[in-house]
Amino acid sequence: MTRKALLKGWAGNYRIRGAIWGLGHFAYRAYLHLLPARRRSDLSRSVVSADGMTMQEVLGAAKVQVESTVGAPVEKLDVLPKTAPTPQPDTEHSPPLRPRHTPPLTD
Numbered sequence: 001m002t003r004k005a006l007l008k009g010w011a012g013n014y015r016i017r018g019a020i021w022g023l024g025h026f027a028y029r030a031y032l033h034l035l036p037a038r039r040r041s042d043l044s045r046s047v048v049s050a051d052g053m054t055m056q057e058v059l060g061a062a063k064v065q066v067e068s069t070v071g072a073p074v075e076k077l078d079v080l081p082k083t084a085p086t087p088q089p090d091t092e093h094s095p096p097l098r099p100r101h102t103p104p105l106t107d
Contacts, residue, residue: 004028004055006080007062012072013037020058020079027051028058034070046070055079 001021007030009016018032030050036043048065052058063074 001029007032007077008080009074009077010037011066011074012070013043014066014070014072016066016074016077018062020055026053028053028055030058030062032062032066034066 003019004022005020007018014034015037016032020028020030032048034046046069048069050061050065052061067073
């Protein structure tokens with residue numbers, strides 16, 4: 001999977017943060033995190049996903065999923081180019097790799 005775009009927006013009392021991923025063979029999947037705009041005990045976080053064969057199709061399906069989940073239409077959904085770096089493994093807390101010791105060959 002390769003990340004194709006980042007998503008940011010609003011729907012009702014929720015902020016939308018997510019990404020669209022390319023699955024190969026021109027298929028796409030969006031994962032969206034729905035976060036309450038303010039800390040309220042009556043609103044919970046959610047994650048929704050949507051699939052599509054084009055970027056436009058996956059965006060449309062994602063908007064439908066968000067509206068179904070939060071009960072309000074998507075007011076704004078920005079599609080940002082893939083600008084954030086891909087997460088790298090955390091090497092700061094990892095032990096250093098030791099060279100592999102190979103025993104000498106014997107006859």
